[in-house]
Amino acid sequence: MAFPLRIFLLLLTVSILLVGALDRFLSHNFEQYLLDQVSKTAMNQAKIIASMDSVVNAVKHRDKAQLAQIVSRLGSTSDLDYLVIGDTQSIRLYHPNPEMIGHPMQWTKPGALERGESYIIFGKGSMGEAMRAKTPIRDEQGKIIGVVSLGYLISKIDHWRLIYLLPLTHSFILVLGLLLLLSWLFAHHIRRQMMGMEPKEIARVLRQQEALFGAVFEGLLAVDPEGKITAINQNARKMLHILATPQQLIGRKVSEVVSPDHFFLDQSGENRQDELCTFNGLNAIANRAGIWSEDGVFQGWVVSFRSQDDIHTLSAQLSQIKQYVENLRTVRHEHLNWMSTLSGLLQMKEFDRALEMVKTESSSHQALIDMLRTAFNNRQIAALLFGKYHRAKELGLNLNFVPGCQLGQLPANIGENELAAIMGNLLDNAFEASLKNPEGDKQIEIYLSDEGDDVILEVADHGCGVEPQLQDSLFERGISTKNSDEHGIGLYLVATYVQQSGGTITIEENPPRGTLFTVFIPKTH
Numbered sequence: 265m266a267f268p269l270r271i272f273l274l275l276l277t278v279s280i281l282l283v284g285a286l287d288r289f290l291s292h293n294f295e296q297y298l299l300d301q302v303s304k305t306a307m308n309q310a311k312i313i314a315s316m317d318s319v320v321n322a323v324k325h326r327d328k329a330q331l332a333q334i335v336s337r338l339g340s341t342s343d344l345d346y347l348v349i350g351d352t353q354s355i356r357l358y359h360p361n362p363e364m365i366g367h368p369m370q371w372t373k374p375g376a377l378e379r380g381e382s383y384i385i386f387g388k389g390s391m392g393e394a395m396r397a398k399t400p401i402r403d404e405q406g407k408i409i410g411v412v413s414l415g416y417l418i419s420k421i422d423h424w425r426l427i428y429l430l431p432l433t434h435s436f437i438l439v440l441g442l443l444l445l446l447s448w449l450f451a452h453h454i455r456r457q458m459m460g461m462e463p464k465e466i467a468r469v470l471r472q473q474e475a476l477f478g479a480v481f482e483g484l485l486a487v488d489p490e491g492k493i494t495a496i497n498q499n500a501r502k503m504l505h506i507l508a509t510p511q512q513l514i515g516r517k518v519s520e521v522v523s524p525d526h527f528f529l530d531q532s533g534e535n536r537q538d539e540l541c542t543f544n545g546l547n548a549i550a551n552r553a554g555i556w557s558e559d560g561v562f563q564g565w566v567v568s569f570r571s572q573d574d575i576h577t578l579s580a581q582l583s584q585i586k587q588y589v590e591n592l593r594t595v596r597h598e599h600l601n602w603m604s605t606l607s608g609l610l611q612m613k614e615f616d617r618a619l620e621m622v623k624t625e626s627s628s629h630q631a632l633i634d635m636l637r638t639a640f641n642n643r644q645i646a647a648l649l650f651g652k653y654h655r656a657k658e659l660g661l662n663l664n665f666v667p668g669c670q671l672g673q674l675p676a677n678i679g680e681n682e683l684a685a686i687m688g689n690l691l692d693n694a695f696e697a698s699l700k701n702p703e704g705d706k707q708i709e710i711y712l713s714d715e716g717d718d719v720i721l722e723v724a725d726h727g728c729g730v731e732p733q734l735q736d737s738l739f740e741r742g743i744s745t746k747n748s749d750e751h752g753i754g755l756y757l758v759a760t761y762v763q764q765s766g767g768t769i770t771i772e773e774n775p776p777r778g779t780l781f782t783v784f785i786p787k788t789h
Contacts, residue, residue: 271454275447283440291429298425299395302416303384306397309344310414311382314401323401323410328365331358340512344371345394345420348413352377357410369413377411386418393418448752454699456558481570483548486555488564491518491529495566503571504544527552533562540572544605547572547764640671640712644680645687649710652691656708661698663691666711666722675719675787683719683785687712688759689754690723692782695728697779704778718767719785726778730771738771758783 313319322330335347335358349358354369354377382399391534394415401410473495477484483500487493493513506513506521519525527541527550536552543550550569557563609618632653636646649665656663674680687710694708704726711722730738739759762769767785774780 269451270449272447275450276444279440279447282442283436287421287433287436290432294429294432295425298421298428302395302421302424303397306344306395306414306416307382307384307399309342309400310412312395313347313414314399314412319349319412320401320403320409323351324403325349326357328357345417346415348415350411350413352409354411369411377408380408388555392555395421413714480568482568483570484566484568485518485522485528487518487528487565487567489531489562491525492516493518493521494564500569503546503548503569506544517708527562528565528567531562540757540764541569542764543569555724598709635665639665639669642671642674642680644684645712648684648688652688656695659695659699659704663709664707664709666709668715669712670709671712671714671719673714675714675765675785676759677788678719678785682761682765683721686758686783687721687723689758690721690783692728693754693781694723694725697729698725700728701726701777714787717787718785719783721783721785722780724774724778724780726774726776729773729777730779739769 301311316334318334319331321327321552322334331349335349338344338347343759346360347358348360348369350356350369356365356367358370359365377400380400380402380660384395384396384397386395387393394417395415396415398411398413401407402411403409434758477497481499483503484495484497485493485500486495493516496506496510496513501510501513504522508521513521518528522528522543524542527536527539527543530552533554533556535554536550539550539552541548541550548569549572549700550567552565552567554565555563605621609615609621632650636650638650653663674683691708691710698704698706698708707726709722709724711720713720739755762783764784765785767783769784770782772780772782
């Protein structure tokens with residue numbers, strides 16, 4: 265049986281029991297109240313009749329006709345069912361049935377004549393099951409001269425009870441129907457909130473979520489709109505150096521355990537991808553996805569992040585492979601051209617010219633390699649510049665190294681991956697800008713030096729330049745001077761890495777037309 269149906273049946277059963285118990289309680293109390301009121305009314309009427317002078321005189325003189333007239337008048341103004349009047353010997357002087365007059369009264373409880381008591385009795389009499397009020401009749405001297413027995417039939421009292429309880433029963437039926445409807449709506453609401461799943465299915469999903477959180481290599485942290493932690497996995501606690509257990513973290517403000525916390529508290533509902541962030545001193549690449557209800561109400565964030573060091577390790581390996589492939593492709597292309605030329609010279613028997621060409625090519629390559637090895641101690645930076653040099657030649661450009669280039673030990677505030685990314689993106693940007701300007705001289709200059717207190721990197725081109733309105737926003741994500749959806753990331757990464765290292769970057773015009781990017785990275789941060 266489905267869980268919502270079980271909830272509905274349970275609520276329905278409880279509602280029926282509740283309404284039934286309430287109906288029984290009110291019915292019993294009302295019945296007691298009705299009997300009390302009828303008893304009081306009957307006794308009051310009996311005492312009033314017993315005290316009437318006309319009744320006293322008629323009983324004293326045993327005037328049965330007079331009693332019949334008196335009772336006839338009383339019957340038209342009262343709702344009593346019957347009235348019996350007897351003498352001191354319990355002989356009926358008046359009875360609704362004339363045939364009963366002169367016969368002894370039926371007694372179930374003596375006392376009215378013997379002790380002058382007034383009381384209420386229930387029982388079967390000559391008129392049937394009834395409630396009777398009995399009281400003595402006294403003369404002027406207080407002597408008991410007779411008895412009045414006034415009764416209401418039980419059937420009439422039951423009729424009154426039904427008249428008053430029937431609307432109440434209708435109300436209970438209406439309330440029960442309303443509870444039935446509310447129970448069904450509540451069960452339907454529970455089903456929607458549970459997304460149509462059974463409790464065991466929800467338990468399975470929770471176990472799967474726990475297993476998934478534990479199996480994911482990235483750090484995962486979920487927060488509600490108020491910034492309270494709703495879920496966190498082990499890798500997130502490990503990377504953020506949080507010692508508390510997940511049970512201790514659930515419900516706490518994310519600002520208490522993560523700093524800065526603005527990435528978790530944004531109420532815009534905008535998803536983010538591959539954002540460079542810092543959490544508890546960890547440089548991370550983070551993604552953020554919003555949680556929304558079916559009604560479109562924002563319910564919080566799920567943030568996943570990885571250490572930049574892990575990304576850099578993979579990126580470095582990939583960059584080295586790509587650079588190696590690019591260098592091989594470029595060298596192969598140049599080598600094929602060079603071999604074709606050499607083959608032609610040999611076939612033309614220009615042996616001296618061929619020998620001179622071999623010496624020139626060999627010395628040119630060796631000179632570039634020697635210069636890069638001498639100027640740059642970091643082999644990754646040297647390899648990158650070697651590849652970019654040949655890439656420029658392949659594109660029909662000239663990459664010139666400004667005299668004075670040197671780079672010894674990298675400062676602690678920037679790694680070789682970050683510096684290679686900064687330099688590679690700036691050179692790629694210069695290549696594309698130069699190709700867009702057919703009137704340019706195709707010359708690109710690069711200067712990299714760690715002399716002084718800063719590491720200085722300059723990349724100058726004679727390309728198409730940067731429009732003034734773009735200079736202030738050029739380093740924002742998605743902003744590019746190129747008309748392509750794939751651009752707008754490179755300069756954003758350059759600015760991010762420079763900012764993280766505590767450095768600055770400037771853009772200047774390079775006359776007559778071109779751009780000069782200058783990066784300053786302090787050796788101490």
